Amino acid sequence: MPRVARPTGARIARSTSQSRATSPARSLLCSFPILMPSLASLFLLLLARDTTGYWQQQVSYRITASLDEPTGVLSGRERISYVNRSSATLRDFYAHQYLNAFRPGSRWAAADSAEGRDRFQHLGDPDYAFERITAATLGGREVRPDYPYAPDSTIAHWTLARPLVPGDSLVVEVEWQARLSTLPRRQGRRGRRFDFAQWYPKVVVYDKYGWEDHPLYPGGEFYGEFATYDVALDLPDDQVIGATGVPVEGDPGWEKAKVDPAQQIDYQRLWYRSPLPAPGCAALRVGAGRKCVRFRAERVHHFAFSLNPQYRYEQGRFGDAVVRVLYLPEDRATWGNGIAVRNTVTALAWLDSLYGTYQWPQLTNVHRIEGGGTEFPMMIMDGSAGIGLIVHETGHQYTMGQLANNEWREGWLDEGFTSFQTGWFFESHGGPPAYDGLEPEVLWLDLERWSEPVSFPGERYRDFTTYNAMVYSKAQLFYEELRYVVGDETMRRILRAYFARWRLKHVDEDALREVAEDVSGRDLKWLFAQWLHDTPLFDYRLKRVERHHLADGRWRMVVTIERRGDGRLPVEIGDGDTIYARATGEPAEERVEFVTAARPGRLVLDPRGRTHDYNLLNNREPRVLVGRGAWTFRLDDPTRETARRDRLVRAWLPVAWSNSFGGFTVGLRERTNYLGRYDRGLLVAALATGPGATNRFDFYGRWGNPIGHPEPRTETSMSAWSAEGRAGAKLSMDRSLRQHLDFGADPHVGFDALWMATTELGYLDRGLWDDAGSVEAGPWWSITTRHGATVLRARLGARGGVVYSNPGKGIVSPTRYDFEGFGRFTGEASVRTPLWGRTTLGLRLFAGGYTGASEPVRQRRIPVAGADPYETFTDPLLRSRGALFLRPDFYYHAPGNANLRAFRRDLGGRWAVSVNGELTRSLGRRDHGFLREASLMGFADAGVVDTLAVPATKPGRGSTFLYESGLGLVTSHQLGDLDWTLRFEVPLVVAPFQFAADSVSGKGRFAFRWQVSLSPSF
């Protein structure tokens, strides 16, 4: 199945083979293609024979089944003939009943519950799927199965009454009832549509590891014994059927469903010459209005079928294989007119060129109920007919179908493999290399340490998302690296040899690796070990280049390479146009010498970007003055995050703002960015042009997340500034402790250390700042969790340090001190939860306190209204007296702390406790455009603060009670990568009103006031 459909924009050259009306019976019963006696084919023939010691069990199924459409229940009988071809004596027998995964109580349902998906765990009757054995005999003896993984019932087990010695055979007869789930997942039913998979008790594989009795989980799907299937179905006579195998008896309904009346349907009834055992359809004795259709398939490990009386039928051919497409009447434009047929034939042609001849008579492609796609032998069920999806699913006919791996044990052998060939398909049809889009995604997972070894069994991964990322994407990258190491031509020979040697057999890592080593003539254990069993990081650094001009005019180059990662891959050395040499990439330091006819340009390691090197910034040859120069300058678009894989992006933007003291201030801002995550920098240099300003030159610099020392799930930064009358420095660390990428709580811990000093009082808003500084540090913790649409947040922070007053003029503290210790503690918790309709309730609690012998300086008080001056310092619109958002006639709310939003921003004291409440009603929401959502909001806030913040309303009280409420309009906006919330609020009630932000005009408790904000309130 596909995780994501690959983009289908690439130009596809279509190679449809000529269609013949009917096919002859296959000329050879032997499945080996006739090989031309060339050296290459002799080589393939030799390889094909080299499966020494390999064996597989011999299994055949004879199934009769009848579907009752109104209840959706299928009643079946099967006779399994089993020959033990292993060298062990078997004492047990196991069967899959994988339909039982799609119901409450299964391990699948438990995995869904654990990862926050609601699917089968709460399905009631008649919606859930089931598969119930009603009678079973083994070797003629009636025995009920037991279920070793109960309450999961996807594995049935019997103890054999008589041990099955090597070479001995066993007949198992089972009667059962099965129903598909109405919630589709790799199977399903809807009305008269049925997508049957995993619908019969299926023999569990016994291989060199023993019985592969593995319950069905969301990760991993197929592993089956290659078998002969003889399936007779009793169905309503208007049903149209697509199935594994060929119809050998009865009418599958294609004649009435065919779109082109002139189409000769090729039923391939004679494909299997082996005599059909009686009684077949005769045994079913179908009733009136019903029909029997009998299919036969050989050397397949699963049998699937799909029913829909509405199906339309189209047919095509590639070589000996007939392509059947069944689609819905409304699909004419997307599936019809030969589109799906052509895409399926194109896929088969590509796969034939890659691996070799398709081994089965036909391939049926049906439009299933569920989106996406699932592969079955000789059959693919697709949610759409795009070329990317069809190439992926058809690819599984090879990797999974004919080269049958154990998907639970080694999912990378089917999903990663077919993702790889799909990427190569697009690349070889004019698209960009899949590597270029894939590799940065995988790199992010590797660097953030979300990656787990690709070789993990399905359910060992931390969650389904990680399983998908590793088994599809990272595994795809492994095949790309194998291709890079051995080269395209050898890679093609490996795929052909792998198919020639292992088709219609069970494969594993050893099988693929041994073929790759035989064909390439190289030891590849190191590559398989690193990429499948470990999660290494790669970084090569170009340390030194020596250039020697030889007497004959040529150049001898000596390049020294340093390996800084634990991962190893060969490294190409080249300049803009040419690859000159390949280093082994093995030693910690490696010298590579080569001679060139002309003088090479600036040398670069891995110029094609194929070594998964996380730091390409140190791959370039250093030059005088400019150094490595691995950067690119651009004009900054503030709404976009621009990142490049091979360069540091330095984006510059002219900026301007103003304040009372500095006047109009102009500056230049630089943002830097590598991979969107590393070397994050912000530099601002500005000049104040106001006539009276001193300290005109401003500087602010922040550097974060160095790629030289990447830390997973951690943001680090160091900053320093001398700007608008303040100087300081800060160190920050923020580490995410989340356990899963896409669900579960998101806890963070962090630590900040900060020094802030005042250097020029003229800039300061003296309501917010005293002439004092602080040196402080402390930890914080925060958490965000979601339960459905409810979001809970909490945050605790503590700071300790010393506060000092500047000696000389401007001391405002009544208790003069030079240095004094202090502590500052804040805590908050909030919830937003849907109430009814589109109405959401938000509640927030806050408590904060300051400890210290003297009265706190203004900038370290616990603010009543919102953010404190240190928090708003980085914003030039909130930094200095007279800045745009600090103007006396402008009411801007920067949220935070007690968040009593309508009060004066300069109010603050030793402590505050508050509660904020909001009722929000959404007026509409959309996921495109500038305006994403608009809501009406009613708010009410209340708090108790100390009398330093707001004087007591009655003398003698040690605290003051404040409250406010009003209405607002909240809109969410998005522009490029930038999103923000705009709040316009009307605080109608404020008490005590003398302390309201808008208290100038003698307004009372009830009055019209307004304020705006560019941030959510909490």
Ligand SMILES: [Zn+2]
């Ligand atoms: Zn797939």
